[in-house]
Amino acid sequence: MADHALLASGRDADVYALDESRVLRRYRQGGDSAPEAALMAYLAAAGYPVPAVYDAQGPDLVLERLDGETLLASMLAGRTGVGAAADLLVGLHDRLHSVPARFSADPADRVLHLDLHPQNVMVTSRGPVVIDWRNATEGPADLDVAMTALILAEVAVSPxxxxxxPARDGLNAFQRRAEPPRASQLRHAVDLRQVDPALSAVEKSAVGRAAALVHTRVG
Ligand SMILES: Nc1ncnc2c1ncn2[C@@H]1O[C@H](COP(=O)(O)OP(=O)(O)O)[C@@H](O)[C@H]1O
Ligand SMILES: [Mg+2]
Known part of the structure; x- marks a missing residue:
């Protein structure tokens, strides 16, 4: 990819500019991006804001190149306040969870992103757009809310x-707006973080402390 500019490197993927309107997102460890591409096409057709997918080949996805910056960058630069960022995250959860699941027979199950945090939202001229659908699955909506709260809490307890x-402020603002998840779904989110290969042992050791900051409801 020497002839294409590296735009960003996330945890799992490198993102290169192909031209003005397209990026290549490549998983460094290989893998198959086809399921993600299919889900993104489904969500785009349902009117949910995701990058358009132009091609999927093994670890490579060719995506619409989004303008703007991540929500995290926007927050750290003072361009998006904590309350506005929390509003965006809650709104993106609510809209996602109004989309019918594709596979589950349980009508309560929804499409879940399971990594919906400020580095996976881009603030663009067409509004907020959600990227990085690697962890997406189907299940109860409040698991997705629990996961966002837990990820914010993990950063809030970081050194x-x-x-x-800002993560602690963001978590508090998010929790004021989102319906608290069931305690069982917070436990499920903790379990998923403990087996997530993207987390280091040090990060995993902070998940329990982070979970103590997340409000839950009974039931
Ligand atoms: N479609 C896109 N257009 C522009 N930049 C993007 C796009 N997708 C990803 N990026 C940039 O690349 C970074 C990493 O992408 P992401 O899909 O979150 O991969 P990772 O799994 O490595 O976190 C993002 O934070 C963002 O800065
Ligand atoms: Mg990401």
Whole structure:
């Protein structure tokens, strides 16, 4: 990819500019992006804001190149306030969970992103757009809400105050707006984080402390 500019490197993928309107997202560890591409096409057809998918080949996805920046970058630069960011995250959850599931026979099950945090939202000229559908599945909507709260809480308990302080504010603002998840779904989210290959052992060791910051409801 020497002839294409590296736009960003996330945890799992490198993203290259192909031209003005397309990026290549490549998984560094290989893998198959076809299920993600199919889900993104389904969500786009349902009117949910995702990048258009132009091609999927093994670990490579060719996607619409989004303008703007991640919600995290926008927050850290002071362009999006904590309350507005929490509104965006809650709104993106609500809209996603209004889309019918494709596979599950249980009518309560929804499409879940399971990694919906400020680095996986881009603030663009067409509004907020959700990227990085690797962990997506189907299940109860409040598992997705529990996962976002838990991820924010993990950052809030991290040792870096530059990130921890805004994350704590973000978590509080998110929790004021979102319906608290069931305690069982928070436990499920904790279990998923403990087996997530993207997390280091040090990060995993903080998940329990983070979970203590997440409000739950009984039932
Ligand atoms: N369609 C896109 N257009 C522009 N930038 C993108 C696009 N998709 C991803 N990016 C950039 O690449 C980064 C990593 O992408 P992401 O899909 O979240 O991969 P990872 O799994 O590695 O986190 C994002 O934070 C964003 O800065
Ligand atoms: Mg990401």
């Amino acid at each position: 870096d105050p530059q990130l921890a302080d």
